Amino acid sequence: MENILEIKELNKAYDSFALKDVSFSLPKGYIMGFVGENGSGKTTTIRSILNMANIDSGKISVFGLDSVTDTIAIKERLGVVFDSLYLADHLTAKQIEKQLKPFYKDWDSKEFSGRLKSFGLPDNKRVGEFSKGMKMKLMIAIALSHKADFMILDEPTSGLDPVARDELLDILAEYIENENRSVLFSTHITSDVERIADYVTILHNGRVWFTGTKDELNEKYVILRGAEEDISSALREKCIGFHGYRNGFDALLSTEYLSEVTDKLETEKANIDEILVYVAKEDRHERNDENDKV
Amino acid sequence: MKIVIKNKSELPIYEQIEQQIKAQILEGKVAEDEQLPSIRQLARDLKISVITTTRVYNDLAEEGFIISVTGKGYFVAPSNNELLRERMLCEMEEGFEKAVLNGRNAGLSDDEIIAALKKFMEE
Amino acid sequence: MNEMMKMIRFDLITVSRLTVPYVAIFVAVSIIASLFGLTFGILCVVNFVMIIAPIQGINNSSCKRLYGMLPVRRSAVIKALFTEIFVTMFIGELLSFLCLFIGRSSSLYKMLPENLSRIASNYSELPESKYMKMYLFAAAAFAFLTIVLCFAQMRSEIINMEAAIREFLIIVTVFAAVTTFISVMIYNEKLRALKDILLPPTTAGKWLSIAILNAVTLAAAYIFCTVTVKKASNKEL
Numbered sequence: 240m241e242n243i244l245e246i247k248e249l250n251k252a253y254d255s256f257a258l259k260d261v262s263f264s265l266p267k268g269y270i271m272g273f274v275g276e277n278g279s280g281k282t283t284t285i286r287s288i289l290n291m292a293n294i295d296s297g298k299i300s301v302f303g304l305d306s307v308t309d310t311i312a313i314k315e316r317l318g319v320v321f322d323s324l325y326l327a328d329h330l331t332a333k334q335i336e337k338q339l340k341p342f343y344k345d346w347d348s349k350e351f352s353g354r355l356k357s358f359g360l361p362d363n364k365r366v367g368e369f370s371k372g373m374k375m376k377l378m379i380a381i382a383l384s385h386k387a388d389f390m391i392l393d394e395p396t397s398g399l400d401p402v403a404r405d406e407l408l409d410i411l412a413e414y415i416e417n418e419n420r421s422v423l424f425s426t427h428i429t430s431d432v433e434r435i436a437d438y439v440t441i442l443h444n445g446r447v448w449f450t451g452t453k454d455e456l457n458e459k460y461v462i463l464r465g466a467e468e469d470i471s472s473a474l475r476e477k478c479i480g481f482h483g484y485r486n487g488f489d490a491l492l493s494t495e496y497l498s499e500v501t502d503k504l505e506t507e508k509a510n511i512d513e514i515l516v517y518v519a520k521e522d523r524h525e526r527n528d529e530n531d532k533v
Numbered sequence: 534m535k536i537v538i539k540n541k542s543e544l545p546i547y548e549q550i551e552q553q554i555k556a557q558i559l560e561g562k563v564a565e566d567e568q569l570p571s572i573r574q575l576a577r578d579l580k581i582s583v584i585t586t587t588r589v590y591n592d593l594a595e596e597g598f599i600i601s602v603t604g605k606g607y608f609v610a611p612s613n614n615e616l617l618r619e620r621m622l623c624e625m626e627e628g629f630e631k632a633v634l635n636g637r638n639a640g641l642s643d644d645e646i647i648a649a650l651k652k653f654m655e656e
Numbered sequence: 657m658n659e660m661m662k663m664i665r666f667d668l669i670t671v672s673r674l675t676v677p678y679v680a681i682f683v684a685v686s687i688i689a690s691l692f693g694l695t696f697g698i699l700c701v702v703n704f705v706m707i708i709a710p711i712q713g714i715n716n717s718s719c720k721r722l723y724g725m726l727p728v729r730r731s732a733v734i735k736a737l738f739t740e741i742f743v744t745m746f747i748g749e750l751l752s753f754l755c756l757f758i759g760r761s762s763s764l765y766k767m768l769p770e771n772l773s774r775i776a777s778n779y780s781e782l783p784e785s786k787y788m789k790m791y792l793f794a795a796a797a798f799a800f801l802t803i804v805l806c807f808a809q810m811r812s813e814i815i816n817m818e819a820a821i822r823e824f825l826i827i828v829t830v831f832a833a834v835t836t837f838i839s840v841m842i843y844n845e846k847l848r849a850l851k852d853i854l855l856p857p858t859t860a861g862k863w864l865s866i867a868i869l870n871a872v873t874l875a876a877a878y879i880f881c882t883v884t885v886k887k888a889s890n891k892e893l
Contacts, residue, residue, distance in 0.1 A: 269583060291724040291893040314727035325721035327670045338669045341662045342727055412577040434546075437584040452584055457545070508543075 242300075243267045243389050243421040244288070249297035251287060256445060258283055261297070263440045263450040268418040270411060272432025272453070273425040274511060275442035276519060281425040284442070285393050288423075289319065301389060315343060318382020318390040322397050324374040328367025332360055332377060336384075343385035354380035372403030379410055390414065391423045396431050404428075408435050429511040439511065443518055460514055463492045465504035474499050480517030481524070491517035534563055534570075538579060546581055550589045558598050558609055559621065569599060569607040596620070659732035660739065667740060683751060690755040691762045720893040731885045734813060738881035741805050742874065749798040749870075756790050788862045789855065795866040799873040804828065806880040813888040 242264040249261040258280045265271045275281050286292040288299055290310040299306035301313045326335050332355055340346045355362050358376040360369070366377060375395050382390050390411075396404045411422055412435060424432055432439065433453075440450040449456055463470075463478065466487045475481060477499075478490035491509060492500070500506060509517075536553050538546055557563045569590075570578065576586045590607055593599045597620075600610050636646040723733055760782075765773045804827060812820035841847045842854070856862050 286724070286893075289724045291720070293890065293892055311727045311729060314725065317725075319721075319725040321721050321725075323721075325719070325725060329673055330670065334669055334673065338666045339726075341665060408580055412580045415583065416573045416577045418573060434540075434581050437582040453582060454584060454588070 241267045241303075243302060244271075244423060245298075245300045246284070246288070247298045249284065249287060249299060250295045251283060251292060252295055253283075256280070256283070258287070258445045261442070261445070261447055263447055265421050265423060265438060267421055268415070269437035270415055270422040270424060270432075270435055271438040271440060272429070272436035272511070273423055273440050273442070274427065274429050274432065274515065275448075276515065277427060279442040280445040281442055282393060283445075285391055285423075285425060288391065289314075315345075316386070316388050318379070318385070318387030320375060320378040320382065320390065320392040320395045322394040324366060324369075324378065326366060329365055331365060332362045332380075335366065335377075335381075339381060339385075345386040347384050347386065351380060351384035354383055370403075371398050372400065372406070375399065375403070375407065376410070379407075383414070388419055389421050389423070391425075393425050394427070395424070396426055396428050404431060407431075411435060429515065433511055441511075441515065441518070444522070448518060449514075456511070456514070457508065459494055460491050460509045461494055461497070461506040462489060462509045462513060462517075463500065463504055463506055464489045469501065469503040471499070471501075480520030482517075482520060491521075536579060538581070547585050547588045547592070550579075550586075551592055554589070554593060555596075555598055555621075559618065563609050565609050565611050567609045568605075569609065571606050659728050660735045663728060663732050663736035664740060667736060686751070686755055687758060690758040691764045692768055724893050730889045730891075734885050734888060735881060737809060738806060738877055738884070741809060742802060742877045745798050745802040745805070745873075746870070749795060752794040752798070753791060756787075756794065760787060784859060785857070788859050792855065792862050792865055795869045799869045800831070802873045803876045806877045810880040810884045813884045813891075 244265040246264065247262050249258055251258040256278070261280070261284060273281055273284070283292060287294050288301065288306055290306055294307075302316060304313050306313065326338075330338070336348065336351050340348070352362065354360075355377075358373075358380055360373055360377055360380065366374065369377065379390075395407060399407070408431065411424070414420060415422060424436065426432060436453050438451065439453045439456050441448040441456075449459075460479075464487060467483050470478075470488070474492075474496065475490075477496050478492055481490040482488060491514060492506070497506070534554065534557060536550055538549055542549060544552075554563075554569075563569075569575075572586045572590055573583060575589075576583045579586070590599065590601070594601050594607070597610055597616065599607050601607050632650070633646060636649065641649070723730065767773075804824065807827070808820045808824045811823055838847070838850070838854075842851045854865075856865055
């Protein structure tokens with residue numbers, strides 16, 4: 240399977256934050272949900288893919304091209320949707336088309352005006368007056384009009400109402416019907432990617448915590464519940480984000496330890512949101528432990 | 534073809550779709566040799582992942598409900614309904630076996646188990 | 657179209673909707689004003705400069721994401737920016753020349769009320785050699801502004817906006833001090849030689865000075881641009 244995006248051991252350090260050995264890849268024809276809490280490094284990774292951040296080490300290829308040396312060739316075929324519009328507010332969609340057209344060999348004006356119509360975007364109104372959802376659709380219309388084969392969406396749904404979010408999923412589902420295209424979709428609203436994503440990459444504290452198909456993720460972890468006296472200390476060690484309370488406990492458990500779970504404990508499927516919550520809890524435990532040692 | 538996905542169901546999405554397609558094939562609601570939507574069309578229509586629909590079609594093809602014609606897509610398998618019915622019956626029996634075993638383990642009498650089954654079916 | 661031209665076109669469209677109507681009205685007003693005499697023309701040109709300078713700032717407003725997604729090299733973006741500064745300032749210079757020329761040639765000032773027309777006619781009746789000084793002054797003003805703008809642009813690209821503004825203020829202060837000093841010296845006949853260089857007595861000499869001023873400005877803009885491309889091309893967005 241041909242990869243549209245390949246990141247190998249990406250390292251990038253800032254003063255207070257660093258991406259550490261980030262590696263993952265996205266095959267052609269699929270949607271990847273790129274999730275993690277705010278500050279987990281999603282945006283830095285995307286900035287690195289776009290060559291907006293200078294990476295310290297590692298290699299990123301898009302369409303098999305190097306993200307640093309071939310960045311122009313990559314961007315010709317890449318659509319980007321940010322959480323806010325990158326264009327001048329006082330222009331109309333028509334004027335924006337005039338601006339962008341010369342930069343793309345494959346710009347299709349018919350496609351653009353068709354998309355404006357189908358997305359319900361007026362071409363004679365200032366884009367600054369557009370709603371958040373309309374701005375997002377405008378950025379998608381731009382990507383579709385230059386025949387982008389790969390779309391990167393950075394937190395496109397933050398601040399969107401549920402109707403606009405659903406519309407976005409519709410658009411992406413249609414986009415991916417063509418098997419040569421891929422989508423990297425960064426979000427912290429995981430319900431957006433829960434259904435539509437084929438692959439999921441979870442970033443946590445600048446590291447890849449999980450990367451693989453969504454089905455693998457769903458099958459890899461369960462939520463474990465029960466009374467604290469019913470869990471062996473050996474199993475408890477293997478729990479992620481163990482949360483004890485007066486009447487019992489809950490925790491995330493890798494399914495490889497399922498054989499050690501006794502009948503008294505209950506297991507349940509875990510969705511991406513729950514997984515993220517337990518991962519964050521585990522982190523707090525570790526910090527607390529360290530503080531205790533000090 | 535009609536497919537309804539319940540997000541809150543305990544069954545994974547791929548199983549929900551498989552069951553519904555199987556049922557419609559067995560009931561004859563989908564004619565044999567009829568072409569099914571492509572993997573990507575189905576994913577788009579249901580707004581689910583392509584990997585999920587790929588899995589559905591692979592499973593259904595493996596079980597003989599549909600066949601894949603290279604370059605053309607997926608079709609409902611020519612009527613081998615006897616075989617398929619046989620398989621469904623077999624699955625039913627397996628389910629019964631498990632249910633009866635669990636019931637007996639729980640200390641129910643045979644009559645109580647049958648009564649429970651009847652009640653279940655009325656629901 | 658090469659990348660730089662695409663970028664200039666891009667910026668032109670961004671700026672045009674905001675400013676083209678104002679600039680057009682403004683040019684018309686200053687030309688009409690010049691018809692009634694030089695004073696009014698000069699007033700308008702000064703205003704013109706004040707309008708142009710903020711336009712330059714518009715391109716600068718955070719377009720990081722835009723540059724992140726557009727298939728365009730950073731160097732082309734920077735080159736476009738410097739070209740835009742130079743060209744707009746050069747057009748401003750030509751416009752002020754035009755106003756000066758019209759102001760001297762037109763006799764419409766006679767239509768003005770008496771006390772106003774006296775001010776205007778004073779200039780129209782200036783001898784050629786004195787009048788040429790005005791051209792030289794306009795050229796020097798635009799050269800100075802262009803160089804300062806280019807320098808500020810360079811510093812803001814390489815470091816950041818605040819540092820650039822601080823440097824900008826220092827440079828303007830130092831420049832003002834030096835020019836005042838030189839002007840006083842020349843006025844007191846202490847620097848005859850320098851005066852002849854700065855203010856050549858002949859018309860041809862003054863045109864030559866204007867040409868040299870423009871050439872120096874172009875060279876400065878080019879150098880600042882090259883340095884910026886070299887230092888800021890790989891900067892993070």
